[in-house]
Amino acid sequence: MNWKNKPVPILIGLLLIHVIAHIDRHMLSGFAPQITADLALNNKQFGFLTGAVWVLSFGFMAIFMGSLADRFSRTRVMAFGVLVWSLCTAASGHAQSFEQMVLARFFVATGEAALVPAAVSLLAEVFSPQRRSTAVGVFFIGIPLGIGLAFVIAGTLGVQYGWRGTFNILGLAGAAFTVPLLLLRDERHGGDSHERGAPFRQQVRSVFTAVHGSAPLRQTMAGFVLIHFAFASLAFVQLWLVRERGLDGGTIAKQMGVLQILFGTLGAVLGGVASDRFARHFKGGHASVLALMVLVMAPLMLAYRFAPAGSALFYIGMCAGFVLPLATYGPANALIQALTPAHMRSTVTGATMMLINVFAVAIGNLAVGAVSDRLTASGSAVGLTVALVATDVLVAGSLWFFWRASRSGDAHLADAVDKNAVPVH
Numbered sequence: 001m002n003w004k005n006k007p008v009p010i011l012i013g014l015l016l017i018h019v020i021a022h023i024d025r026h027m028l029s030g031f032a033p034q035i036t037a038d039l040a041l042n043n044k045q046f047g048f049l050t051g052a053v054w055v056l057s058f059g060f061m062a063i064f065m066g067s068l069a070d071r072f073s074r075t076r077v078m079a080f081g082v083l084v085w086s087l088c089t090a091a092s093g094h095a096q097s098f099e100q101m102v103l104a105r106f107f108v109a110t111g112e113a114a115l116v117p118a119a120v121s122l123l124a125e126v127f128s129p130q131r132r133s134t135a136v137g138v139f140f141i142g143i144p145l146g147i148g149l150a151f152v153i154a155g156t157l158g159v160q161y162g163w164r165g166t167f168n169i170l171g172l173a174g175a176a177f178t179v180p181l182l183l184l185r186d187e188r189h190g191g192d193s194h195e196r197g198a199p200f201r202q203q204v205r206s207v208f209t210a211v212h213g214s215a216p217l218r219q220t221m222a223g224f225v226l227i228h229f230a231f232a233s234l235a236f237v238q239l240w241l242v243r244e245r246g247l248d249g250g251t252i253a254k255q256m257g258v259l260q261i262l263f264g265t266l267g268a269v270l271g272g273v274a275s276d277r278f279a280r281h282f283k284g285g286h287a288s289v290l291a292l293m294v295l296v297m298a299p300l301m302l303a304y305r306f307a308p309a310g311s312a313l314f315y316i317g318m319c320a321g322f323v324l325p326l327a328t329y330g331p332a333n334a335l336i337q338a339l340t341p342a343h344m345r346s347t348v349t350g351a352t353m354m355l356i357n358v359f360a361v362a363i364g365n366l367a368v369g370a371v372s373d374r375l376t377a378s379g380s381a382v383g384l385t386v387a388l389v390a391t392d393v394l395v396a397g398s399l400w401f402f403w404r405a406s407r408s409g410d411a412h413l414a415d416a417v418d419k420n421a422v423p424v425h
Contacts, residue, residue, distance in 0.1 A: 022146020137272020144264020
């Protein structure tokens with residue numbers, strides 16, 4: 001029996017692995033007060049760990065792993081990644097210094113770089129264009145579930161085992177997921193060799209040409225990168241709420257975890273479903289839906305920074321920040337996949353992840369840490385607030401790019417709904 005004829009089980013399995021990936025990735029943020037105290041880290045060093053060190057590996061390995069997934073077995077590429085990041089998550093629990101933690105997190109990122117490019121390409125193959133945004137949106141539920149569970153685990157399991165013991169447990173648990181991936185043989189649709197990607201350098205050149213030649217693709221990618229400055233701020237939100245808003249760290253960690261799970265999941269599902277349903281009614285298709293999402297949610301995110309802690313506006317704005325980034329994953333990735341030739345979909349996804357990690361995660365996290373440290377050193381009591389407001393403004397700036405994508409080449413965007421379709425389901 002061809003396992004690719006079972007799209008829903010494939011989606012559920014990939015979602016579960018994605019959840020594990022984001023739990024492992026965001027445990028640093030979940031244990032931010034404990035880890036920064038234990039390893040004597042300042043904000044800039046913590047920003048480096050959650051940002052720059054990640055992009056040095058994940059950002060640049062994503063495009064390489066994507067090219068491997070386009071050329072070879074996507075399931076085996078993912079299995080390799082799961083094993084590497086799981087073992088290095090366990091190793092993170094043994095770090096005794098900033099330098100040792102940098103090394104461990106570098107290889108966690110290397111492993112995780114293999115997952116998204118291969119998984120999104122696989123989902124684009126087994127789901128029809130009319131269901132693709134929904135499927136991708138469900139896959140990216142792994143982000144809010146993983147982030148939320150990271151905070152919940154930090155606030156519960158971490159109490160019993162500490163941050164070091166928790167890292168060890170998670171690493172060993174994740175390694176078990178390599179077995180089912182190795183048992184699945186990945187063959188391209190139809191088995192034609194021309195559907196496989198080219199060697200790395202040639203593949204990268206082809207991707208550059210494809211992106212350069214499509215204004216809607218460039219604009220969608222640019223807007224998607226800006227949306228991810230919401231995650232640059234997320235790494236510092238707990239520190240901000242404790243240090244500048246006076247909230248209890250343990251209590252807010254649990255609240256953020258639960259709200260991230262609920263509203264991040266809601267955003268991922270509704271964003272994908274709504275875009276599949278309503279894109280056909282807008283001249284700009286998925287791009288118009290993306291622009292509308294930002295127009296509604298971004299002002300609430302900005303208001304949250306200034307609302308009284310515990311007020312209705314405070315929680316509405318916080319939840320909007322959980323909803324918006326995840327709501328864009330289904331339509332943005334579906335549109336990027338539709339505008340990309342089938343033999344380079346994993347590589348283009350990897351390139352998008354690289355840009356996200358270079359600009360939003362690495363530069364974003366490092367800038368938030370550095371700016372807040374400088375402002376605090378100069379006597380400001382709201383250094384983190386200023387830095388986080390700046391990230392919200394950049395998120396709002398994605399509106400311009402999505403709007404331009406919706407206006408540039410309406411016929412091209414309409415045709416993209418069926419471009420490169422593989423009639424599996």
